[in-house]
Amino acid sequence: MARLKVLLVLFSMVLLAACSSTPPKNMDDICDIFEEKDDWYDDSKDSFEKWGVPIQVQLAIIHQESRFQYDAETEMQYFLWIIPIGRQSSAYGYAQAKDDTWDWYMKSTKNWGADRDDFDDAVDFIGWYGKQSYDMLKISKWDAKNQYLAYHEGHGGYKRKTYNSKPWLIKVAQKVDKRARRYGAQLKGCEDKLNSGWWFW
Numbered sequence: 001m002a003r004l005k006v007l008l009v010l011f012s013m014v015l016l017a018a019c020s021s022t023p024p025k026n027m028d029d030i031c032d033i034f035e036e037k038d039d040w041y042d043d044s045k046d047s048f049e050k051w052g053v054p055i056q057v058q059l060a061i062i063h064q065e066s067r068f069q070y071d072a073e074t075e076m077q078y079f080l081w082i083i084p085i086g087r088q089s090s091a092y093g094y095a096q097a098k099d100d101t102w103d104w105y106m107k108s109t110k111n112w113g114a115d116r117d118d119f120d121d122a123v124d125f126i127g128w129y130g131k132q133s134y135d136m137l138k139i140s141k142w143d144a145k146n147q148y149l150a151y152h153e154g155h156g157g158y159k160r161k162t163y164n165s166k167p168w169l170i171k172v173a174q175k176v177d178k179r180a181r182r183y184g185a186q187l188k189g190c191e192d193k194l195n196s197g198w199w200f201w
Helices: 002-021 030-036 040-051 055-065 099-109 119-137 144-159 167-196
Strands: 076-079 083-087
Touching: 030 040, 030 055, 030 167, 040 055, 040 119, 055 119, 055 144, 055 167, 099 119, 119 144, 144 167
Parallel strands: none
Antiparallel strands: 076 083
16 A cells, blocks of 8 residues: 555656646647646746746747747757757757856856756746846847847847848747737736636635
8 A cells, every 4th residue: 555655656746747847738828828837927927026027028938939848959960961960059948048148147146056947947047138138238128029139149149230130030029029919918817816826726
């Protein structure tokens, strides 16, 4: 009997870990996302309260970067289409943060234990980066389009307006902005329930 209980506990832990790491079933509705991932709202809200980047902007960027896959990586590159020679970049995790930028974040925030495949750290990173974009470039934290352009191109690239030579990137940034607006409108319909806490019962 004791052995059965141990097995049931282990099975439950594995099942819980699998559920928490899989992307949301409906990525087009922020209320459905938070209903399914019941700790993500608190994580996103904490980031918003700390850095001022709205929840809908955070999630729109994550959707674009990783489709909510915790271990997302860039594509592998091949020599002569056969021999793998490494990935396109070191971007990894929910936020697709590169090694250097993630190191900058950890040093700046003293969040030395942060992991790119943890949602709470990923949204905190996005909020922090958005605050840097506001401080350095005066981009409104609510401006999902330009926040994303600075996120993708880096602050130096944004200053040089490198995105102007990438029409595809401007279209992607417009898509991020559209999603952020849709997420924001949806959030108004469920935010009271999320804040009350009874949503999850």
